[in-house]
Amino acid sequence: MTFAQTATETIAEGHGTTxxxxxxxxxxxxxxTVELPLTFERVGGVDWLAYRDAxxxxWMFGVLWARCGTARNGTILWPLVHTLRQRRCMLKGLCRVCGESATDPGTGRLWWVMRSAPPVDDPAPWQTVGPPTCREHVTEALTACPHLRRGKPFVCTVGDYTxxxxxANLYGCGDGGRMVxxxxxxxxxxxxTHLMPRALATQLIVSLRDIRPEIV
Structure with missing residues (x-):
């Protein structure tokens, strides 16, 4: 079994790559793209999704993550998202375009581009799977990404995120123990936690706080 990363980057704002x-x-x-030797293992009376050579x-955040190679050469799969690099960008505050820090050196805030602005009357954290975009590459992202052009792009900095x-994709056992x-x-x-044993995570979701609109 192999895994093709999803092209979906839409939770709240609908963000994509082209x-x-x-x-x-x-x-x-x-x-x-690599083989995924998925299986179920019995742990504490519960069947957990696992790799035969895990x-x-x-594992991170209590869930199994999709495997990916890391060569970064060959045929580019433009509409898709690399699971491990997306997660790395989220955890380390790196730019989705260049992979370098998206933190503004002057303010310490992270630059982000979203398809639309969060509701002004909704104080709840804003969820996204789209990683930050450093200030240097904001204009490039706004110009090149059709998902942003179809919306009302919102450029902002973020004070905190979690x-x-x-x-994730959820799995079960089919006929003959086949993974489905x-x-x-x-x-x-x-x-x-009741769904994590059957889940294969593909992208990390974060909640943004202290969102401030910016002009570039």
Whole structure:
């Protein structure tokens, strides 16, 4: 079984990537697609999704993560998202285009581009799977990404953010013990522990706080 990363980057704002961006950091390559030796293992009376040759670092936030190669060469899969690089951008505040820090050196705030602005009357944290975009590459993203052009792009800086969920595919056992995907790209909160045993995470969801509109 192999895994092709989803092209969906839409939770609240509907964010995407296209060929107009020059080899964005989070875009995968065909040569990075790898076999997924998925199975279920009985742990504490519960069947957990696992790899037959699982490594400890393939688990994070209580869920198994999709494997990907890391070569970054070959045929670019423009519409898709590289699971591990997307997660790395989220955890380290890196730019989705260049893979460098998206933190403004003057203010310490992170630059972000979203398809639309969060409601002004909604104080709740704003959830997204789209990683930050450094100030240097904001204009490029706004110009090149059709998902942003179709919306009303919102450029902002963020004072704080927290991992709150994952996009994941859910699996079960079919005839003869065959692994079967039962639900595709489901948004799971990290506290939905009852679903984590069947989940293969593909993207990290974060909640943004202290959002401030910016002009570039």
């Amino acid at each position: 060929t107009a961006l020059r080899k964005p950091y989070i875009t995968p390559y065909a040569e990075e 490594l400890p670092d393939e 991992p709150t969920g994952v996009l 995907e039962t639900r595709h790209q489901v948004m799971l909160d990290l506290d939905e």
